[in-house]
Amino acid sequence: MIKLFCYCVIAICFTTNVMAQDCTYTFKGKIIDFHNNTPIYGASVQIKNLNKYTSTNQKGEFEFKNLCKGELVIEVQHIACETKNSTITINQNLYKEILLEHHLEELNEVVVKTNFKTEATSIEQSIKKNVLEGYSDKSLGDALKNVSGVSSLNTGNTIVKPMIHGLHSSRLLIINNNVRMFDQEWGDEHAPNIDINANNSIEVIKGANTLKFGSDAIGGMILIKPKKYAIKDSLFGSTLVSFNSNGLGGNINSEIVKTYKSGFYGKIQMNYKQFGDFKAPDYYLTNSGTISKNASFRFGYNSFEKGFDAYYSYVDNEFAILQSSHIGNVNDLVNAINSQEPRVIEDFSYEITFPKQSILHHLGKIEAYKRFKGFGKLTVQYDFQINRRKEFDLRRGDLSNTPVIDLRLFTNSLQTDLRIDYSDNLKINTGILARYQQNDAVAGTGTSPLIPDYDKYVFGTYIIGNYDINESTEVSAGVRYDFSRIDAQKEYNVTDWRETYNYDELFPEFEAGEVDGTDIPTNPNFSYHNISASLGLSKQFENNMSLLVNYGLASRVPNPSELFSDGLHHSAARIEIGLLTMEKETANKFAISLEKNSDNFGFSVSPYFKHIRNYIQLIPVGITTTIRGAFPVWQYNQINAQIFGVDLDVNKKINSKFDYKGSLSLLRGDNTSEDIPLIHMPAANFSNRISYTNNALNKLKISLTHKSVLQQKRYPDYNFYTFNAIAQENVFVDISSTPPAYSLFNLNTSAVFKAFNKGSLELEFNIENLFDVSYREHLNRLRYFADELGRNFNFKIKIKY
Amino acid sequence: MKTIKLLAILFISALTLSSCSDDDHDDDDHDHEEELITTVNYTLTNGNDVITLSFVDLDGEGGSDGTYSVSGSLSANTTYTGAIELLNETEDPAEDITVEVKDEADEHEFFYSSNITGVSVAKTDTDGDGNPIGIETTLTTGDTGIGTLTIILKHEPTKPNDGTADNAGGSTDVEVTFAISVQ
Structure with missing residues (x-):
């Protein structure tokens, strides 16, 4: 209790x-x-x-x-x-x-709840602030990999996209401070623009309790939560400095919080991070550094009956992309695959040259709530986001400082949530959402935009009920409806429009003018109706055991990339093509979790099964010849898919000083339409950690972590042959084979000192990739070009005051 | 009241932010491909004997495939002066990309190779560092034969290199292969 x-x-x-x-x-x-x-x-x-x-x-x-x-x-x-x-x-x-x-949950951080869930029936795992602090100089995606069943799709080592059960991008909802992130998350190399230091805890929801935020959480949901403050007069803060030997960089983060007895509070947080070229065990990864500048401000008023919270965050990221990954055509790709080392290896430098990404993300929100006696609580929220993404490539002449991709996405939403909780047994949440988005392919890039200008309108409404059947059993059920409309302006190549894709017969109503040269102006627009639903059951047993059962129906409309992409993607040496004929994806998700939580021993076993109809995937379909030579054409298509797997977590207190923690994730994804494995599914992996803690000796903590990722043997074979004009022969392009298994060891040590009256000083020393292992990960888009990072010594100082 | 004021402030600032950045928002911002190379012309001259090898793909990547044309066959045991020209013919007048390549000569190099025995291409121009560029060449033929000539333009190759495109690194800006015959 x-x-x-x-x-x-x-x-x-x-x-x-x-x-x-x-x-x-x-x-x-x-x-x-x-x-x-x-x-x-x-x-x-x-x-x-x-x-x-x-x-x-x-x-x-x-x-x-x-x-x-x-x-x-x-x-x-x-x-x-x-x-x-x-x-x-x-x-x-x-x-x-x-x-x-x-109503305990409203009362904030005063009660430290170790296992507090968003909903009782939810299958979820959380990452606490002290774990997040260990990742202050890394990314959200790196921190999330602590959770079993979560992996990542990387572009190098700084652009990390989280993946839940093999699903990523538009199939995950990322909720940052109660705001759903819209940061052009459709692209494989578009990482979430979130400063990990601005937040307090992260929940990963693998089950179905996601309806409040959207209908399309086919993969799951990541909930990034701020801290709630106690209502008292107080002023506190912290500063964290880290330094790393690999990349010769680190970050500095400071935050200060002021709270008042009246219920008002305010917080300012700032973060600066910089790294130079990282190093694989045998060579520098030329042009792999990053610079990140972040700030967030929060203020609000918190009382039981009413309150508000205003939040603004600014994220400015610049990511260098491995220079060797810029290649001209498929023969360059063959050379890269066959060569053991990247083609450009230079000495260490902090310089970020081309190719690179520069992304600016503004997020602002204001939320206000009022409680009504004998009824419930009404919350109203307005939020806006502006995401400006520039991608720079190696270009000739005057264009070298001009981005090849320059897109600005503006999102703003108004939503309400009404929680009716006067009944002891039945709680109901209901709400409505209105959202408007505008994407602008900013002029001046000197290329035709990969993603066109569009406007998108969304209207949604949901109702979710939670009912306590008895002391130990709770059920939940919910349903959500969304209407969305996308209205785009795009110029198509007239040959593509008429002959290649036959759009002139399929969509004659989209033609919006006369052919101009080789282009035809069009106005594609689509409307979608989505129904999603969830069912959940939680049952508590003796011995701190509990069983959770979730079912979810989720549906997702095609994203702009899947509908409209049309162009050359240099780092992948491929032409990517979206199709207007894409239909929405529908998923049926089942998940069960058996959990035990006691002081000395805990575990969770969570099997899951997902069936996804009209699963949209990007796969190679052929070769096209251009003036640069041959390129494989990757096109989006739709198939039926199923994914099943199991996540296993164990923790055991060996004695008062030693703890063990282990996890295992197994997953199998199938393309059932063609009876082949699904592309880009994470391999089986497991981890073990032994920690020694001595609270008497400055809270000394030493832990050794091991993680093994096996080779993904189940992959679809999309290898092909291409003609090499110099050698006058067909050469084999092995883009599908996966790299071998690898094991990594990390050592973490930390100690806390009473530095001054009210505060504490914590020192941390860590070694990542202890044995300097050379390896490649098949879910890194740059795996054809270079190894992953070598050994890193990390030193952190945390001061709390 | 405070909440309403805040909402108002936030709403206004959102409007301002989005309208500020409206400077570069225009409804008709479909740029023309500026970096595009639509045309490769390789002209071989020996006195009055002029042979032109052309590759033209006016709509760039995607759309229709490019077309090759070769104006005639080469004579055996002859030395030709070769000149390459890269154009973007979607501009009017056509933009001469060769000029850009010449301006950044230290970052570019052309590579020529043929599978016909006796056909060899020597680069006769150099960049500021004394390394070959390959805009100006001399092509020498030997005995008769039928085969191909491949022309590759590399961006940021290793310079100097061993003269083969495969070992020069860099990324490929142009790769065209012409069917030729020596008679």
């Missing part, structure tokens, strides 16, 4: 009987439960300055007689409630309703 924490709100009603004499006043009152209006029996009410006290009867009523004119210092208490004081002046008979509240 979670420790109860109660919060008291006082509403005042005056009666009007004016008495002539002193010391004859009566103070009557009633103690009521705020959320369902029921009287509370047995609460103690004390007038401290008069040393009088009483307790409430079964109707929740109390009465003090013969009070004199003057001030009363009142204290109200209920079992396991925090004492609440208030002062009132009595100069007439007084009647007062005092409302008590048992």
